[in-house]
Amino acid sequence: MAETKPTAKGMQNLNRLSKPTDRLHLAGTGTGPDYDDQEAAKAKAAISSVYDMIAATWSLGDLWNWGLYDPKLLQEVEEIIPDFTSFGTDGFSELLYFYTLRQVPLDIADYRGKRVLEVGSGIGAGLNFLSRVAGGAEMSGVDISKTAVERANARYSRGEALSYTVGDAESLPFDDGVFDVVINVESSHSYPSLGNFFGEVARVLKPGGYLSLVDAFTEHRANTFNKTMPECARLEWLADNDISPQVSAAVRQRMAPGSYLRQSFAKQRMSPLKRVVGKHGLMAALGAPFTGDASMTPLAKWSRKVSGLAISDKAPVRTYRHYLATRVS
Numbered sequence: 001m002a003e004t005k006p007t008a009k010g011m012q013n014l015n016r017l018s019k020p021t022d023r024l025h026l027a028g029t030g031t032g033p034d035y036d037d038q039e040a041a042k043a044k045a046a047i048s049s050v051y052d053m054i055a056a057t058w059s060l061g062d063l064w065n066w067g068l069y070d071p072k073l074l075q076e077v078e079e080i081i082p083d084f085t086s087f088g089t090d091g092f093s094e095l096l097y098f099y100t101l102r103q104v105p106l107d108i109a110d111y112r113g114k115r116v117l118e119v120g121s122g123i124g125a126g127l128n129f130l131s132r133v134a135g136g137a138e139m140s141g142v143d144i145s146k147t148a149v150e151r152a153n154a155r156y157s158r159g160e161a162l163s164y165t166v167g168d169a170e171s172l173p174f175d176d177g178v179f180d181v182v183i184n185v186e187s188s189h190s191y192p193s194l195g196n197f198f199g200e201v202a203r204v205l206k207p208g209g210y211l212s213l214v215d216a217f218t219e220h221r222a223n224t225f226n227k228t229m230p231e232c233a234r235l236e237w238l239a240d241n242d243i244s245p246q247v248s249a250a251v252r253q254r255m256a257p258g259s260y261l262r263q264s265f266a267k268q269r270m271s272p273l274k275r276v277v278g279k280h281g282l283m284a285a286l287g288a289p290f291t292g293d294a295s296m297t298p299l300a301k302w303s304r305k306v307s308g309l310a311i312s313d314k315a316p317v318r319t320y321r322h323y324l325a326t327r328v329s
């Protein structure tokens with residue numbers, strides 16, 4: 001597979017969007033009078049082209065989110081899939097998925113025959129992992145990036161047990177009331193309207209079904225999220241957990257010298273300039289500024305800027321949280 005390219009046309013389009021709130025990591029403007037269809041469409045087009053580019057070139061293993069580390073959860077996973085980290089991964093991204101599923105008040109054995117949807121399923125590795133952990137469930141992923149969905153289907157799809165579809169979180173391509181559980185892993189920060197997303201989740205969930213969501217929150221995004229949560233009358237919010245310590249523990253291990261991430265990146269072939277830019281961009285994309293592990297030299301800041309990740313300097317993530325909701329009507 002080709003090297004990971006830190007810059008591309010999609011990234012430039014994202015940086016050109018008119019309002020700062022339309023940019024990646026600051027999206028989520030709610031459904032109020034400030035919602036602008038045209039700006040939202042531009043933001044989504046830019047976001048899908050960025051993830052198309054990443055999906056076409058990503059070669060650093062199954063890590064598309066910041067991950068989570070919790071020794072008890074790790075033990076629980078290893079009881080189900082022994083040595084799961086020997087399958088070419090550091091395991092942190094999978095643990096974040098496992099945490100997200102385990103917050104739903106169902107036992108793993110109860111998933112047999114249940115329908116699970118992941119909104120924002122990316123390259124599909126996380127949902128594939130959950131389908132191995134919770135066997136017998138029917139798992140569907142949906143993502144706005146066509147290339148990510150093609151890659152996920154090519155690698156992982158298994159008939160009705162596991163499939164991936166192109167679609168928008170704000171207009172889900174599924175019938176009403178068909179899913180028992182919806183999960184959302186580090187994706188909601190990109191949606192121009194959280195209100196539209198919550199409405200769509202409530203529509204596709206069965207009554208009594210659950211939404212389990214994890215994401216990184218800037219101050220702006222946390223305010224938007226808190227304001228939008230009560231606006232969707234069909235969802236009752238059951239839990240709000242600050243999981244910053246467990247996520248930070250994973251990020252720090254990834255940023256440490258000799259980590260799986262650093263070793264994988266070192267094996268990539270690229271020019272010295274791309275290596276510098278790519279390293280700082282990659283570290284920012286995987287949470288280093290959140291844990292204080294990002295370099296603050298002018299070169300590092302410039303690298304984040306040209307990688308489209310200057311936002312991590314301008315609007316830092318304050319907290320990493322989990323939310324659980326159920327469909328009530």
Ligand SMILES: C[S@@+](CC[C@H](N)C(=O)[O-])C[C@H]1O[C@@H](n2cnc3c(N)ncnc32)[C@H](O)[C@@H]1O
Nearest residue numbers: 051064065120122143144145168169185187190
């Ligand atoms: C940081 S990645 C996380 C992917 C995956 N959940 C994981 O943890 O590996 C965010 C994903 O959300 C998807 N996404 C962004 N906006 C979306 C939207 N409006 N509808 C569906 N997917 C979207 C992106 O294409 C990308 O695949």
